Amino acid sequence: MDKxxxxxxxxxxVFSDKGIEKATISEIVKKAGIAQxxxxxxxxxxxxxxxxxxxxxxxxxxxxxxxEVKDGPIDQQIGDIIHVIFKITNEYKVLTKLxxxxxxxxxxxxxxxxxxxxxxxxxxxLLQRGKEAQAINSDVNTKFTAKIIIGSVExxxxxxxxxxxxxxxxIIRYKNELHxxxxxxxxxxx
Amino acid sequence: MDKxxxxxxxxxxVFSDKGIEKATISEIVKKAGIAQxxxxxxxxxxxxxxxxxxxxxxxxxxxxxxxEVKDGPIDQQIGDIIHVIFKITNEYKVLTKLxxxxxxxxxxxxxxxxxxxxxxxxxxxLLQRGKEAQAINSDVNTKFTAKIIIGSVExxxxxxxxxxxxxxxxIIRYKNELHxxxxxxxxxxx
Amino acid sequence: MDKxxxxxxxxxxVFSDKGIEKATISEIVKKAGIAQxxxxxxxxxxxxxxxxxxxxxxxxxxxxxxxEVKDGPIDQQIGDIIHVIFKITNEYKVLTKLxxxxxxxxxxxxxxxxxxxxxxxxxxxLLQRGKEAQAINSDVNTKFTAKIIIGSVExxxxxxxxxxxxxxxxIIRYKNELHxxxxxxxxxxx
Amino acid sequence: MDKxxxxxxxxxxVFSDKGIEKATISEIVKKAGIAQxxxxxxxxxxxxxxxxxxxxxxxxxxxxxxxEVKDGPIDQQIGDIIHVIFKITNEYKVLTKLxxxxxxxxxxxxxxxxxxxxxxxxxxxLLQRGKEAQAINSDVNTKFTAKIIIGSVExxxxxxxxxxxxxxxxIIRYKNELHxxxxxxxxxxx
DNA sequence: AATGAATGAGGTTTCATTCAT
DNA sequence: CATGAATGAAACCTCATTCAT
Numbered sequence: 153m154d155k156x157x158x159x160x161x162x163x164x165x166v167f168s169d170k171g172i173e174k175a176t177i178s179e180i181v182k183k184a185g186i187a188q189x190x191x192x193x194x195x196x197x198x199x200x201x202x203x204x205x206x207x208x209x210x211x212x213x214x215x216x217x218x219x220e221v222k223d224g225p226i227d228q229q230i231g232d233i234i235h236v237i238f239k240i241t242n243e244y245k246v247l248t249k250l251x252x253x254x255x256x257x258x259x260x261x262x263x264x265x266x267x268x269x270x271x272x273x274x275x276x277x278l279l280q281r282g283k284e285a286q287a288i289n290s291d292v293n294t295k296f297t298a299k300i301i302i303g304s305v306e307x308x309x310x311x312x313x314x315x316x317x318x319x320x321x322x323i324i325r326y327k328n329e330l331h332x333x334x335x336x337x338x339x340x341x342x
Numbered sequence: 343m344d345k346x347x348x349x350x351x352x353x354x355x356v357f358s359d360k361g362i363e364k365a366t367i368s369e370i371v372k373k374a375g376i377a378q379x380x381x382x383x384x385x386x387x388x389x390x391x392x393x394x395x396x397x398x399x400x401x402x403x404x405x406x407x408x409x410e411v412k413d414g415p416i417d418q419q420i421g422d423i424i425h426v427i428f429k430i431t432n433e434y435k436v437l438t439k440l441x442x443x444x445x446x447x448x449x450x451x452x453x454x455x456x457x458x459x460x461x462x463x464x465x466x467x468l469l470q471r472g473k474e475a476q477a478i479n480s481d482v483n484t485k486f487t488a489k490i491i492i493g494s495v496e497x498x499x500x501x502x503x504x505x506x507x508x509x510x511x512x513i514i515r516y517k518n519e520l521h522x523x524x525x526x527x528x529x530x531x532x
Numbered sequence: 533m534d535k536x537x538x539x540x541x542x543x544x545x546v547f548s549d550k551g552i553e554k555a556t557i558s559e560i561v562k563k564a565g566i567a568q569x570x571x572x573x574x575x576x577x578x579x580x581x582x583x584x585x586x587x588x589x590x591x592x593x594x595x596x597x598x599x600e601v602k603d604g605p606i607d608q609q610i611g612d613i614i615h616v617i618f619k620i621t622n623e624y625k626v627l628t629k630l631x632x633x634x635x636x637x638x639x640x641x642x643x644x645x646x647x648x649x650x651x652x653x654x655x656x657x658l659l660q661r662g663k664e665a666q667a668i669n670s671d672v673n674t675k676f677t678a679k680i681i682i683g684s685v686e687x688x689x690x691x692x693x694x695x696x697x698x699x700x701x702x703i704i705r706y707k708n709e710l711h712x713x714x715x716x717x718x719x720x721x722x
Numbered sequence: 723m724d725k726x727x728x729x730x731x732x733x734x735x736v737f738s739d740k741g742i743e744k745a746t747i748s749e750i751v752k753k754a755g756i757a758q759x760x761x762x763x764x765x766x767x768x769x770x771x772x773x774x775x776x777x778x779x780x781x782x783x784x785x786x787x788x789x790e791v792k793d794g795p796i797d798q799q800i801g802d803i804i805h806v807i808f809k810i811t812n813e814y815k816v817l818t819k820l821x822x823x824x825x826x827x828x829x830x831x832x833x834x835x836x837x838x839x840x841x842x843x844x845x846x847x848l849l850q851r852g853k854e855a856q857a858i859n860s861d862v863n864t865k866f867t868a869k870i871i872i873g874s875v876e877x878x879x880x881x882x883x884x885x886x887x888x889x890x891x892x893i894i895r896y897k898n899e900l901h902x903x904x905x906x907x908x909x910x911x912x
Numbered sequence: 913a914a915t916g917a918a919t920g921a922g923g924t925t926t927c928a929t930t931c932a933t
Numbered sequence: 934c935a936t937g938a939a940t941g942a943a944a945c946c947t948c949a950t951t952c953a954t
Contacts, residue, residue, distance in 0.1 A: 171443075172363055172443070173362055176926085176928085178927065186935080186936090187935060187936040188928090188937055189935070189936055189937065190935055190937095191928095193934070197928080198928090249443055249446055250446075253361075253440065253442075257361035257363050257364070264505045265505060265506065293515075297519060297523065299498070299501060300498055300520055303494060303498050303500075303501060304493060304494035307490075308490055311489055314446060314451070315451065325486070330486075330490055332481075336526055336529060337526045337527035338523070339526060345917090345918085366944065367945070368943085368945085376918085377918065377919045378919085378920065378921095378945090378946080379946080379948080380918060380920095382946070383917075535914090551826065552742070552823075553742060553769070553827050554827070556947085556948065556949085557948075557949065557950090558947090558949085567915040569914070569915055569916065569950085569951075569952085572950075572951090573913070573914075578949090629823055632819060633741075633742070633820065636816060636884060637742070637743050644885045645885060671902070676896055676899040676900075677903065680899065680903050683878050683880075684870065684873060684874035684877060687870075687873030687876065687877040694826060694831070695834045705863075705866070709863045709867060710866075710870055713870055714907065716906055716907045716908070716909060717904065718903070725939085747925090748922085748924085756940090757940045758925085758940085759925080759926075759941065759942095760939055760941095762925070762926080763938070763939075915954080916954100918953105919951080920947105920948100920950100922946105922948105923945100923947080923948100924944105925944085925945070926943090926944075926945085927941105927944100928940105928942100929942105930940080931936100931937100932938100932939105933935105933936080933937100
């Protein structure tokens with residue numbers, strides 16, 4: 153693995169473990185197995201790694217969506233989307249949250265839209281096709297709704313895994329309720 | 343105003359301005375007009391102020407909900423809720439986001455549920471009454487749905503104000519779409 | 533117990549526990565159950581308590597000597613002296629050492645001679661009587677030898693209790709060797 | 723001279739001058755001519771330098787013993803030992819005392835035995851040879867007695883130089899008395 | 913005589929950043 | 934490109950000391 157990649161991976165580990173505040177470049181380089189000075193050949197600060205981390209996360213989610221959201225009724229596809237986002241959130245725990253904040257705290261806020269665009273687009277396309285197939289309400293604004301859905305699902309996933317620490321059973325019931333909520337919201341049940 | 347209160351206010355200012363990372367105790371005490379050592383009589387670290395800030399935010403939102411969500415059809419009440427949360431989010435900008443992260447990064451994660459409980463309860467009660475009046479779907483789990491709604495609305499508000507920096511007109515259209523989304527989700531339109 | 537006495541006792545506890553370096557007035561007053569400011573009505577600094585502590589220690593040793601060193605052959609009296617000093621050293625552990633250092637580090641070094649004088653005198657008198665009774669070498673300088681004996685015994689006691697942490701059995705053998713050493717040194721066996 | 727060595731030398735100076743209590747890392751680094759942060763690359767606290775200082779002291783004493791204690795009657799060798807320890811104690815004044823205390827006050831107490839071992843061994847060997855040559859009492863426990871002798875001599879040296887501040891003439895008489903004391907103690911005069 | 917909240921000087925400690933190798 | 938010892942600015946944090954009550 154090349155140096156840059158190793159830095160990003162190490163940064164993910166350290167940020168997840170210590171949070172942005174307590175994470176130090178010293179620890180990142182130690183974990184990456186490179187010299188202190190080498191870090192600066194690739195990044196200017198620990199927060200400068202964030203966009204790369206965000207990109208990696210979005211890529212993971214997209215890969216998940218592409219592979220796990222099957223063709224079929226949109227109702228079922230929503231279930232798949234929820235499942236994927238929950239899985240990734242659980243896997244990377246606090247990281248999802250940190251990315252938001254990490255980007256916010258820097259000059260990289262602007263990158264946000266850019267980085268998440270593919271994800272929003274993917275869901276928007278799915279809604280668009282659903283709309284054309286008259287599988288959801290005709291008055292749904294696909295652009296806005298894509299973001300609302302992703303925001304809702306991520307928000308609940310964070311609740312469930314980061315704050316409430318629910319047991320597996322409760323999580324399933326939560327996901328079902330959320331599924332019903334979103335499906336109704338876009339009229340996927342008619 | 344007593345010392346503790348002044349620290350909290352100063353911390354809000356500094357966190358909002360600099361973010362958690364760059365905020366320093368030195369600056370907080372300067373803004374609060376107290377001595378360096380005095381800070382430590384009340385808090386152990388800058389992050390230890392977070393639970394108090396969160397509590398203040400929740401109190402603000404609750405006050406907003408109590409005063410601005412009128413009696414009337416539940417559909418309209420949802421509009422009011424969205425309006426209140428958007429207003430507070432805009433007012434405190436990054437702070438909402440920082441609280442999440444600030445609590446996550448510390449030993450105070452546990453406080454989260456406790457602090458937000460009143461807010462969740464308030465919405466849950468509203469849903470409960472709507473259910474009893476058969477104004478919303480009978481199969482709605484009020485506890486889960488309360489959290490889903492608050493999460494969704496906050497998530498969209500943050501999108502709108504923190505990342506997308508939308509113009510006023512787009513925000514209104516976004517709010518309308520969100521309103522429709524939530525109302526449909528719980529079956530408030532039948 | 534009056535305030536002054538309580539401060540001295542608390543200081544003994546804290547110094548024993550934390551050492552001079554880490555001991556703080558804050559902790560002493562907490563242990564003494566008095567207010568922060570009250571300390572200064574009795575002492576100017578934590579080290580200013582040292583002479584009082586030293587006096588208390590010397591008093592303890594003197595009481596021990598007076599009560600436990602019986603009339604009889606000087607050889608046996610030496611054994612008693614060793615026993616008393618070992619007992620007190622064990623009881624107050626590091627404190628003996630700290631007193632030396634505590635006094636050294638301050639303006640109170642001068643007090644040292646004054647405070648220890650009674651102890652030296654007591655042993656000197658014992659040697660003097662031994663000399664007159666021709667129970668020890670006639671060329672012993674009682675003044676110097678008194679100090680040498682006390683120094684040796686304290687030194688060994690500290691070795692045994694503070695550094696080597698010997699078991700009870702080894703300590704007894706050590707004491708016996710020391711006893712023989714001192715008795716021979718002053719010619720108490722002829 | 724390498725950084726570590728410079729820190730140790732500077733620490734010796736500052737400790738000797740100010741005592742443990744008043745010595746600061748800031749002053750040590752200033753005297754060593756290095757940056758504040760550099761200190762922490764080698765030691766964690768000012769007391770962490772103590773074991774190194776102790777080692778240096780022991781080395782000095784050993785060098786003194788090796789070079790100044792001549793072959794010859796054991797009686798005379800004892801005189802040499804006393805002379806060396808007095809000289810070093812005078813040269814380093816308070817430092818000898820501080821080492822004891824410095825080590826006591828920290829996690830490094832354990833190091834004590836280890837550091838002093840060579841010194842004890844050296845004297846023990848000398849006694850052993852004296853015993854084999856029947857120059858001293860046959861019932862002397864060389865291990866214990868080595869420690870007793872070193873302890874006694876150091877104790878008296880500290881008395882003389884640190885507390886009593888005796889004049890040169892009195893010191894010579896004190897040394898003579900001590901010499902006689904130790905020689906008699908082990909039966910070196912027969 | 914006693915209190916204890918508040919102070920702020922002055923220490924400690926960290927860690928991003930540099931630069932000679 | 935890569936290194937990592939050294940730096941020192943800038944934060945942290947403690948705690949003796951004060952003083953109004």
